[in-house]
Amino acid sequence: xxxxxxxxxxxxxxxxxxxxxxxxxxxxxxxxxxxxxxxxxxxxxxxxxxxxxxxxxxxxxxxxxxxxxxxxxxxxxxxxxxxxxxxxxxxxxxxxxxxxxxxxxxxxxxxxxxxxxxxxxxxxxxxxxxxxxxxxxxxxxxxxxxxxxxxxxxxxxxxxxxxxxxxxxxxxxxxxxxxxxxxxxxxxxxxxxxxxxxxxxxxxxxxxxxxxxxxxxxxxxxxxxxxxxxxxxxxxxxxxxxxxxxxxxxxxxxxxxxxxxxxxxxxxxxxxxxxxxxxxxxxxxxxxxxxxxxxxxxxxxxxxxxxxxxxxxxxxxxxxxxxxxxxxxxxxxxxxxxxxxx
Numbered sequence: 001x002x003x004x005x006x007x008x009x010x011x012x013x014x015x016x017x018x019x020x021x022x023x024x025x026x027x028x029x030x031x032x033x034x035x036x037x038x039x040x041x042x043x044x045x046x047x048x049x050x051x052x053x054x055x056x057x058x059x060x061x062x063x064x065x066x067x068x069x070x071x072x073x074x075x076x077x078x079x080x081x082x083x084x085x086x087x088x089x090x091x092x093x094x095x096x097x098x099x100x101x102x103x104x105x106x107x108x109x110x111x112x113x114x115x116x117x118x119x120x121x122x123x124x125x126x127x128x129x130x131x132x133x134x135x136x137x138x139x140x141x142x143x144x145x146x147x148x149x150x151x152x153x154x155x156x157x158x159x160x161x162x163x164x165x166x167x168x169x170x171x172x173x174x175x176x177x178x179x180x181x182x183x184x185x186x187x188x189x190x191x192x193x194x195x196x197x198x199x200x201x202x203x204x205x206x207x208x209x210x211x212x213x214x215x216x217x218x219x220x221x222x223x224x225x226x227x228x229x230x231x232x233x234x235x236x237x238x239x240x241x242x243x244x245x246x247x248x249x250x251x252x253x254x255x256x257x258x259x260x261x262x263x264x265x266x267x268x269x270x271x272x273x274x275x276x277x278x279x280x281x282x283x284x285x286x287x288x289x290x291x292x293x294x295x296x297x298x299x300x301x302x303x304x305x306x307x308x309x310x311x312x313x314x315x316x317x318x319x320x321x322x323x324x325x326x327x328x329x330x331x332x333x334x335x336x337x338x339x340x341x342x
Contacts (some may be wrong), residue, residue, distance in 0.1 A: 043126035066095035138193030204258035241288035
């Protein structure tokens with residue numbers, strides 16, 4: 001047991017010879033600088049906190065900036081904070097921070113105030129983007145030499161979604177610009193790693209051919225060579241749902257993945273796996289959008305009778321067991337014979 005040298009009260013613990021009440025009497029536990037500058041990017045609207053740029057409501061950002069600037073004296077530990085901000089003009093806020101601190105197991109409250117000033121700037125990411133900075137180019141092409149509007153929309157949607165997802169953890173990743181060019185589209189990207197990852201994703205999704213070509217564009221201040229890399233993704237002519245030819249058989253392509261694909265033989269309706277290395281053997285026969293519709297007139301066992309879409313003659317078609325047949329079915333003509341496309 002000790003006693004307080006100021007008030008003489010017995011106390012189990014003391015700090016600098018004082019009891020907790022005498023030690024806290026008139027003592028400031030927290031402090032704030034006269035003002036705190038909070039930077040905001042005029043392009044993206046994000047606020048700078050240390051080495052990070054974050055999207056916040058302006059009042060929340062102002063309160064966080066003041067709370068982060070609070071200093072706590074050596075013998076106290078911060079327990080919790082609450083803040084109150086009052087706008088003086090659009091770029092100046094008066095902020096009060098109320099802090100609860102722990103001293104020798106006791107909790108005490110303190111209050112400090114400051115002025116938070118909003119300072120306009122441009123973050124590094126936006127500075128690069130506005131300056132058309134890029135490190136790689138993703139070229140999307142097709143084996144047919146012409147990228148259809150549907151293919152362009154599908155691939156660019158994949159690119160934009162992937163970049164948005166990756167940018168959540170690395171805001172230096174962005175699309176600088178997109179250009180529609182003869183035969184396809186060029187996407188200018190902020191980093192080589194982004195170009196590489198997008199090339200891999202598109203290559204896996206479509207079993208596409210991919211290539212990369214570096215180009216020396218200069219040197220850094222310390223003499224290191226600077227490169228830009230062009231990544232080429234050449235999409236195959238076929239897509240899921242198309243009728244294709246594989247190893248002499250006419251098939252419907254039902255799946256494409258990073259490991260290869262799967263097809264259904266239109267002759268016997270057996271499903272076959274196609275290795276990634278063998279996907280180059282697949283040749284487009286007829287696009288799914290070009291398949292014709294034939295009206296079903298009757299069914300008997302494993303066959304249906306349809307009206308030929310060209311001459312309206314009755315044709316027998318073999319169908320898979322258990323197939324659900326509606327009023328019309330999709331068909332394809334191969335060597336003057338009609339085949340059911342499941």
